[in-house]
Amino acid sequence: MPLIQITEKLWVSPQPGVDEFPCFHDQGFETLINVRPDGEDAEQPGNAKEKDAAHHAGMDYAFIPVAASSITEADVRAFQKTLGEADGKVLAHCKSGTRAVLLHLIGEVLDGRMKPGDVAAFGKSHGFDVSGAEKWLSRHHQMRPEVKGFFDPRTWSVQYVVSDSATGKCAIIDPVLDFDEKSGATATKNADAILDYVEAKGLEVEWILDTHPHADHFSAARYIRSKTAAPTAIGERVVDVQELWKGIYNWQSLPTDGSQWDKLFAHDEEFTVGSIKGRVMFSPGHTLASITYFIGNAAFVHDTIFQPDSGTARADFPGGNAFELWKSIQTILALPDETRLFTGHDYQPEGRQPKWESTVGQQKRENKHIAGQDAASFVKVRTERDKTLPMPKLILHSLQVNIRGGRLPEPEENGKRYLKIPLDALEGAPW
Numbered sequence: 258m259p260l261i262q263i264t265e266k267l268w269v270s271p272q273p274g275v276d277e278f279p280c281f282h283d284q285g286f287e288t289l290i291n292v293r294p295d296g297e298d299a300e301q302p303g304n305a306k307e308k309d310a311a312h313h314a315g316m317d318y319a320f321i322p323v324a325a326s327s328i329t330e331a332d333v334r335a336f337q338k339t340l341g342e343a344d345g346k347v348l349a350h351c352k353s354g355t356r357a358v359l360l361h362l363i364g365e366v367l368d369g370r371m372k373p374g375d376v377a378a379f380g381k382s383h384g385f386d387v388s389g390a391e392k393w394l395s396r397h398h399q400m401r402p403e404v405k406g407f408f409d410p411r412t413w414s415v416q417y418v419v420s421d422s423a424t425g426k427c428a429i430i431d432p433v434l435d436f437d438e439k440s441g442a443t444a445t446k447n448a449d450a451i452l453d454y455v456e457a458k459g460l461e462v463e464w465i466l467d468t469h470p471h472a473d474h475f476s477a478a479r480y481i482r483s484k485t486a487a488p489t490a491i492g493e494r495v496v497d498v499q500e501l502w503k504g505i506y507n508w509q510s511l512p513t514d515g516s517q518w519d520k521l522f523a524h525d526e527e528f529t530v531g532s533i534k535g536r537v538m539f540s541p542g543h544t545l546a547s548i549t550y551f552i553g554n555a556a557f558v559h560d561t562i563f564q565p566d567s568g569t570a571r572a573d574f575p576g577g578n579a580f581e582l583w584k585s586i587q588t589i590l591a592l593p594d595e596t597r598l599f600t601g602h603d604y605q606p607e608g609r610q611p612k613w614e615s616t617v618g619q620q621k622r623e624n625k626h627i628a629g630q631d632a633a634s635f636v637k638v639r640t641e642r643d644k645t646l647p648m649p650k651l652i653l654h655s656l657q658v659n660i661r662g663g664r665l666p667e668p669e670e671n672g673k674r675y676l677k678i679p680l681d682a683l684e685g686a687p688w
């Protein structure tokens with residue numbers, strides 16, 4: 258079995274037999290990475306056998322199955338992580354070894370250690386056709402917006418700056434205006450951190466986007482508009498949400514025509530962030546007005562799908578609907594498997610570190626509310642869980658700000674602003 262050295266630490270090989278594993282260990286390999294999905298051909302030993310044999314031979318083992326046509330950045334990062342954490346020499350294999358080399362080379366270029374133009378020559382000198390890496394990188398370069406997430410631990414919200422490195426233009430998605438319900442204080446710490454990042458990177462803000470009228474925090478859209486003059490936007494069904502909450506707040510003077518935003522997006526409407534194309538997908542269920550922004554190869558799905566170990570967003574707010582949410586999720590999951598999904602909240606199950614990026618493929622395989630479910634079983638799980646959830650602590654505070662595009666209530670004659678809290682308006686009290 259030829260073992261080909263790629264770096265000081267990494268070797269690759271074609272599919273080995275498990276009987277060779279003890280010999281690999283004797284040659285100093287401490288870790289084996291299998292990047293080959295099970296079931297490609299009848300002869301391959303497969304994940305379970307390789308794992309056993311590797312452990313038996315005294316090696317660590319990692320399984321990062323990829324098909325050459327659908328490698329994701331997450332695969333590349335998982336490969337790098339395993340390599341980085343390995344103590345000694347690492348042997349990676351697929352069928353021929355090529356996919357292992359692709360994963361390595363893509364990571365090297367993404368991290369700036371290799372130039373895209375040097376990839377083909379490197380592959381050739383090691384005996385591999387790595388045109389798959391070149392194609393991946395050029396697609397990635399064209400499609401990819403750079404995405405920076407800002408996590409707000411007070412509301413478990415994730416805010417995004419989505420930028421196009423070719424033009425220096427960016428969109429800000431779902432920025433949070435800080436509010437402390439105990440003191441009534443507001444602040445702009447989250448929004449200023451975003452604006453500092455924008456300034457440090459020399460970006461120009463082209464859009465201030467909200468995915469839906471949030472029920473758990475104030476939107477900082479107006480504040481950011483006051484600092485950047487960029488247009489604010491949301492989905493056009495926001496007018497239905499305005500109508501609904503106009504009733505709940507008994508707010509006669511509230512205009513319910515969406516005029517509080519610079520732009521209302523229709524389903525399927527296109528827009529751009531610099532040179533990158535964006536498209537709006539209507540995603541109701543969590544709220545009547547929820548939309549997904551699909552920009553390049555990244556979809557900002559906010560409160561539809563969370564991380565696979567968290568499941569999905571609730572559907573029991575006024576105007577929410579679990580079946581609609583299921584349909585919206587199916588539309589998102591019909592995007593290509595490698596589409597990067599960015600969620601709007603992470604409630605850190607089991608106290609793990611906050612995470613917000615996944616892929617369509619990963620969600621289809623792993624999401625605890627979606628994988629293996631159909632519409633009926635999803636609606637059942639979602640509805641049962643929603644019955645156990647108290648209303649968000651800021652729902653009544655937030656909606657009156659967010660249905661006006663993130664404007665705080667106008668000051669009264671003493672210069673102070675006041676929120677209006679309707680009593681006995683919502684279900685979900687603890688008694």
Ligand SMILES: N[C@@H](CCC(=O)N[C@@H](CS)C(=O)NCC(=O)O)C(=O)O
Pocket residue numbers: 412472473560569570571602604646648649650651
């Ligand atoms: N404890 C949080 C809950 C916020 C909440 O209900 N979040 C919504 C999204 S706006 C959700 O989908 N939660 C799902 C869940 O908690 O499982 C709060 O009070 O703010």
Ligand SMILES: [Fe+2]
Pocket residue numbers: 469471472473543560
């Ligand atoms: Fe939400």
